[in-house]
Amino acid sequence: MAKPIRWGIIGLGRIAEKFANDLVKVPDTKLHAVASTSIDRAQDFAQKFSVPYHYNSYQDIFKTPDLDVIYIATPHTSHAENAILCLKNKMAVLCEKPFAMNLKEVQKMVDTARENDTFLMEAMWTRFIPVIQKTQELIAEDRIGKIKTIHADFGFVAPFTPERRTLNPVLGGGALLDIGIYPAYLSLLLLDYPTAIHAVSIFGQTGVDETTSFVFKYPQATALMNATFASRTRTEALIYGEKGYIHLPERFHETRTLTLYETDKDPITFTFEQETKGYNFEIEEVNNCLRNNKKESVKMPLSMSVKLMSLLDEIRQKAGIKYDGIDD
Amino acid sequence: MAKPIRWGIIGLGRIAEKFANDLVKVPDTKLHAVASTSIDRAQDFAQKFSVPYHYNSYQDIFKTPDLDVIYIATPHTSHAENAILCLKNKMAVLCEKPFAMNLKEVQKMVDTARENDTFLMEAMWTRFIPVIQKTQELIAEDRIGKIKTIHADFGFVAPFTPERRTLNPVLGGGALLDIGIYPAYLSLLLLDYPTAIHAVSIFGQTGVDETTSFVFKYPQATALMNATFASRTRTEALIYGEKGYIHLPERFHETRTLTLYETDKDPITFTFEQETKGYNFEIEEVNNCLRNNKKESVKMPLSMSVKLMSLLDEIRQKAGIKYDGIDD
Structure with a gap:
């Protein structure tokens, strides 16, 4: 039997719910902890998916015993901050796409993963179907x-x-x-x-x-x-x-x-x-990486996330798409 | 009964043959003269479509009695020259697309049509389906x-x-x-x-x-x-x-x-x-314009051909497409 992988989720919106629906179908995989800024949402989500631990602060999720990996499903603008928080707490991370708001943020995430020798992957689930x-x-x-x-x-x-x-x-x-x-x-x-x-x-x-x-x-x-x-x-x-x-x-x-x-x-x-x-395919990829002590996925490596964000940055620059506080 | 319209064709390649196939199905319409630089091709084409007059020089086609309109099916690079020749001979013209090689050539064609008070239309047959x-x-x-x-x-x-x-x-x-x-x-x-x-x-x-x-x-x-x-x-x-x-x-x-x-x-x-x-639809449009003494089609006016060539010129400039002797 494969080592069970225990997942946490940060940010409990629609995408988190769809992801959790698939996660509970993956063998030897547990939804172990969830965190939302709203305690009601955390409670409801925990109840719906029989999650043992729930929190109304992202910081608190690291207290969970035996947690292996955190899936970040917060709005795009929080991805970098949330991922870096997890990585600094030595927690493996699967982070929703877009990985962050720009290349500078992605670079910080990648650097933090390497400094902490921690697994990090962008949730580009299409890659694994x-x-x-x-x-x-x-x-x-x-x-x-x-x-x-x-x-x-x-x-x-x-x-x-x-x-x-x-x-x-x-x-x-x-x-x-x-x-x-x-x-x-x-x-x-x-x-x-x-x-x-x-x-x-x-x-x-x-x-x-x-x-x-x-x-x-x-x-x-x-x-x-x-x-x-x-x-x-x-x-x-x-x-x-x-x-x-x-x-x-x-x-x-x-x-x-x-x-x-x-x-x-x-x-x-x-x-x-x-x-x-179809989220099960990326979940299985993360599980396999963690079971084999890999810090990156071969199919969706960090170099690919860097390229993808470079591409999005360049498209934004050409098309005139700007975000206050991001591109200043 | 509608006044029969007598057509000539200059340039007898594949497109001319497809056009002629449709033309002979249009009521009150005659294929009356054809011209090619090759006398063999002119003869073959005339025989195949029972065309009364054929020539191995484009200049000679204007000798044809009762000719109403000429369809230009020569290579793109000759369109402007051929159209201008026809227009100066007071002959109505349907000219294959692209109308010419660039906007300068199109402007000359338009100016010549207006100076000679003669019908001119781009053979954008898609417009009429x-x-x-x-x-x-x-x-x-x-x-x-x-x-x-x-x-x-x-x-x-x-x-x-x-x-x-x-x-x-x-x-x-x-x-x-x-x-x-x-x-x-x-x-x-x-x-x-x-x-x-x-x-x-x-x-x-x-x-x-x-x-x-x-x-x-x-x-x-x-x-x-x-x-x-x-x-x-x-x-x-x-x-x-x-x-x-x-x-x-x-x-x-x-x-x-x-x-x-x-x-x-x-x-x-x-x-x-x-x-x-489907060429019959543009042929009918030309016939109707000529029967009503119109110098332009309302559906495919010369202003549209000017816009279309401006667009193609701009695309070429952006994409780096150049033709020797045209863009020099």
């Missing part, structure tokens, strides 16, 4: 030839609730950091860092980017990406090669099927069954 | 709300035949002018001229743009476009609004169906039957 592994395999097998163009988009109509995370600039709101990160990451994973970046944003009433559209140039390829809170888009990814293409249908960042279109052949659809939303 | 009319109607009826993002792409794998029009820089080859013009035009038609343009190109062995990817910014919308000879892409258009979207399936520039997706409603597909490739 079976469809992405299959996509990489098909590309490695040269089924579509060299990649020439990637299209990926992510769009939904955000209800106008200015105080909530999505649209609130104080909480790091905006389409790019919230959902544009998925198409940006896909291109980074498949084609690495672009040689040129162009980006435009449309800003909404609250001042955050309602839409951000960007183009990446590579030596032999391009990528076209869109993120928007203004339209319900197909939220699909198309990876075009010289000899065919791969289609990841909506919503591509969590899809369970992909279709391979090879020139002059019938399309082939691959389907992966699962009873979870 | 029923699906585009239906798209505009649905948008005018507010079925998808305000447009927020347009995606459109056009891609096929061009065989490596460096001497042919597609890849030959001397003939104005490259993906943008050949096929990128369709997505660019769609955005221009639906959202007008963008407030900002970004573009990147990948250049192939012959020096022409193998791929050009571009993003347009509008006050309240963005457009993402791709044109490539390196991949067989879906060649579709997606027009996303606040309340739904319209999908023009492959190949969108000549499609006979569109699907309307309205939020929380079943999708509706509109299909338009036709026995032609």
